[in-house]
Amino acid sequence: xxxxxxxxxxxxxxxxxxxxxxxxxxxxxxxIVTDWDFxxxxxxxxxxxxxxxxxxxxxxxxxxxxxxxxxxxxYNGLVKQNEEKGQPSEEVENALLALIDEHxxxxxxxxxxxxxxxxxxxxxxxxxxxxxxxLNYRMLDVSAFKVVFEGKFKKKFSKPxxxxxxxxIRGSIMELKYYLGKVKA
Numbered sequence: 291x292x293x294x295x296x297x298x299x300x301x302x303x304x305x306x307x308x309x310x311x312x313x314x315x316x317x318x319x320x321x322i323v324t325d326w327d328f329x330x331x332x333x334x335x336x337x338x339x340x341x342x343x344x345x346x347x348x349x350x351x352x353x354x355x356x357x358x359x360x361x362x363x364x365y366n367g368l369v370k371q372n373e374e375k376g377q378p379s380e381e382v383e384n385a386l387l388a389l390i391d392e393h394x395x396x397x398x399x400x401x402x403x404x405x406x407x408x409x410x411x412x413x414x415x416x417x418x419x420x421x422x423x424x425l426n427y428r429m430l431d432v433s434a435f436k437v438v439f440e441g442k443f444k445k446k447f448s449k450p451x452x453x454x455x456x457x458x459i460r461g462s463i464m465e466l467k468y469y470l471g472k473v474k475a
Contacts, residue, residue: 296401298331298393299324299430301463302386303455304410305368307345308354311412315340315348316379317368320455321386323393324403328463334389335456339376345369364453383418390424399426405462406433432462435469445472 301322308314316338323332349358349365358365394400404410407429415422439445447468449461 294395294398296394296398296426297325298401299326299403300390300394300400300425301403301459302407302410302414303404303458303462304413305364305453305455306413307340307348308352308357309409310353311409311416313348314354314413315344316382316413316417317345317372318455319382319386320459321389322456322459322463323389324463328467332389332393333456334385336382336385337371337375337377338379338382340372342369342372345372361451361453367454379417383421386418386421387424390421394424400424401426401428401430403430403462403466404432404459405436405465407431430466432466432469435466439469439472443472445469 301324303320304316305318306314306316317340319334319336319338321332321334322330324330345368348354390400402411402425408431411422411425411429414425436447439447447465449465452458
């Protein structure tokens with residue numbers, strides 16, 4: 291593995307049927323490539339086709355029921371998107387790999403960024419092995435900054451929680467900029 295540092299960040303957010311990477315499935319993905327000044331260099335949105343019965347079983351009848359009942363607009367939007375735009379998982383993974391090929395050097399592992407990105411990474415490991423192989427073992431997790439700034443400094447960033455992937459990534463980038471704005475270098 292290369293010791294070189296990526297000059298860019300691949301921000302990813304996934305919406306899943308739930309939080310169990312073995313039992314649940316990825317429904318929606320958004321990715322934004324930024325530089326270290328957080329300028330957007332590339333954007334991708336995709337929907338993974340998941341059988342309707344599976345979505346209902348995991349999201350409405352299953353362990354994620356209470357969560358999705360709190361966000362009915364997000365749930366309904368994901369259902370509609372699944373019906374109208376859902377693609378096979380392999381096609382979505384290939385589109386993400388194409389985004390990486392366009393914006394990142396081949397010999398440098400890609401730095402993955404996001405909020406609680408460890409959870410998204412668990413799904414990537416399980417469902418998208420070729421994508422996982424391109425990623426650095428290190429990740430930029432905005433939630434670590436959240437824990438420090440809320441716990442130590444009582445500073446809190448309130449980002450919108452609409453549970454749609456692209457908006458969530460942009461919220462994570464705004465949140466990291468907020469925390470970094472509090473740091474005196």
